[in-house]
Amino acid sequence: MTSTKTSLPTIIIVGGGFAGLETARRLVNKPAEVIVLDRNNYFTFQPLLYQVATAGLEMPSVVYPFRRIFRTAKNIRFRLAEVTKVDSENNTLHTSIGALSYDFLVLATGTRPAFFGLDPSRVMTMKTTQDAQFIRNTILTAFERALETPDSKERKALINLVIVGGGPTGVELAGAFAEMKNYVLPRDYPDLDMECMNIHLVEGVDRILPAMDESSSRAAQKYLENMGVRVTLNTLVKEYDGVSVQIDGQDIPTHNLIWTAGVEANPVEGIDQVKDVKGNRLPVDRINRIVGYRNVFAIGDLAAMQTDEYPQGHPQLAPVAMQQGKHLGKNLIQIIGQQQPEPFSYSDKGTLATVGRNKAVAELPFGKFKGFFAWFLWMGIHLMSLVGFRNKVVTFFNWMSGYFRYDRALRIIQYQKPHKRTHEREPLEENA
């Protein structure tokens, strides 16, 4: 480890998602030594991952290398590492690259899928770049195999798609796959009968997009149904054998079940879990300090700040994560400077969800919209939010090209060699 003798306090940020990244950005060239840890060497723009899964964007367009982001920040160091344990008594973080001392620890590890008893090995999830590429590879490979499959039930199982969870991710995936089914796949697979392919969206409560207003839910459902998606409400999927799934009393053959129906906080070893907080989130006070700790903070999806307005904690959304991240960054500078930190309050700027070309729903402070205008807003906001000029340009071009040609250019099944050398070390002594 590089030893930098310094009297500045050390802040370690675990996780470079929306929350952790914003905290780090607020600390650039401030009086603190900052270490950012992540298991990937890039930031992931999660809201567009579903387009990677559905062959509309390449994975590199929705990510951005951390080292590039922090290039001009003299006090910020990035490390590719995973956390094994927090030892809060000794202000020490144990990681895959050794033990690190901290003065302040910021946990921003987000969430992972929660399966509620379902076998995780049989379903696909949609949280990471790896997940998105896995979905793309699986679906495209299934179509190739369907061509060679004489058994009609097996063929249906290969090309049927069941998405469980009617939140934004599920809705966006269902819409994008419906567009593939309607515009792209018939041209790519003229030998396959596309009528055999059904896209199901299954939601546990009585409407999709339950976090939005009822009118938006209804509009989104109508869009999806017009595109051919079969929406089933009030239905929980509790069992799946990898071959077929029960929906509404019917047995739907499918090898492709995408699970977007629930998340739980990524646990951090050494931090006490509080059992009565939903989804394993960590309870924090109004400055995002974990209850019971002096100098350990949690932000974003991981944290549950219970306020009068949000008695269950804030919604687990990117804008909350970004605002908490920014706010904590500012507060840490205050605390280091012996000033009083300010309590956090969330400013809700609205919600958008897209279904397909010219189809989206938006609830914004200045009004509710659906259709082309909402879709146009959605595109603009997401394009602006992407990190990096290159990503903005390439994504814009991909969207325009896809829009005018009714196409999705990136129908690539991208196998990889297993990457042996990643986290293990090859000691020189052993072989020398």
Added chain:
Amino acid sequence: MTSTKTSLPTIIIVGGGFAGLETARRLVNKPAEVIVLDRNNYFTFQPLLYQVATAGLEMPSVVYPFRRIFRTAKNIRFRLAEVTKVDSENNTLHTSIGALSYDFLVLATGTRPAFFGLDPSRVMTMKTTQDAQFIRNTILTAFERALETPDSKERKALINLVIVGGGPTGVELAGAFAEMKNYVLPRDYPDLDMECMNIHLVEGVDRILPAMDESSSRAAQKYLENMGVRVTLNTLVKEYDGVSVQIDGQDIPTHNLIWTAGVEANPVEGIDQVKDVKGNRLPVDRINRIVGYRNVFAIGDLAAMQTDEYPQGHPQLAPVAMQQGKHLGKNLIQIIGQQQPEPFSYSDKGTLATVGRNKAVAELPFGKFKGFFAWFLWMGIHLMSLVGFRNKVVTFFNWMSGYFRYDRALRIIQYQKPHKRTHEREPLEENA
């Protein structure tokens, strides 16, 4: 299998590289049923793979889905499959998706690295998209690990790079890595001493780019040396333990050895190997028919057509493969129409190799060039040759952006989940 009753002859093309793709293109909407088999669902533009390995381009920019290429071709079917055996007595091809009957069989399986006794598991190769991404992941991960490595010899082993083979691939890789070392890595890794990093290029004969003129070889070597690459000539690497390698009597610690020093034809089970042809290539007559076979052809790197001008067969280059592919496509139409096929002759349009920004060498019918003009030509020709408008635009933008910002945007360590579902089948009966 979809059964299409037809009296048209069936042509199976194995391998969709430069050669196989051109044959198929010549057969679009001609009187033949054509099946193209490849183990990937996309064509790979190999000449730019080295830029994927060196973080200058994303992998999707240098590939193109076969189904998209053949979308308007009613008589061409693509299948994702691997060949297991040719049964030429019964005109049958055995593959991972079953047995296929053919009237004419075109083999275009290209080459694979030849290691001459070296342990393949210790070196990296540069033939496929998977190889290129593996190199990028490995080198970027090694830099991350070097930051945490106290032992200075181990640290050098992590960041030193040895490229064996001074052909175009080796030269282009060495140049691109030298640019990363000079412009990108010092900004990304300010904590690492870049003087510790050495890039070695090792060639067996007395000059690099031995297929070009001596003046080009000298110019390319000078470019590389000015950029800091250590070029060693007349040296064969015969041993490598994964930890260090002997070059010129010196022991160079490195975990990163990239092998571009030799290739051999991909063998096709069931086709007789002829031992006296260099690199296991298959001897073909002047219409690319494999010697001893009536209706089985070989084209591109796989084939050795021994002529007066090329007693060892043509050079294993993309232009030869493309010309042979085109020519065979035309000849097959002739043969099907009971016309006489024409003998092949190669028209050499010149050679280019690039070293770095503003640095390349070109030998063209109208003159020899080096420096900026050759580099500019190289860019233009490669941009024009990329398949797909989207790829051209995205690549052009990446190049411009990299050129003016002295940067390589795609420094992404891209892990993947193991893709279980790829080639195995999950029979419905087993679980149902």
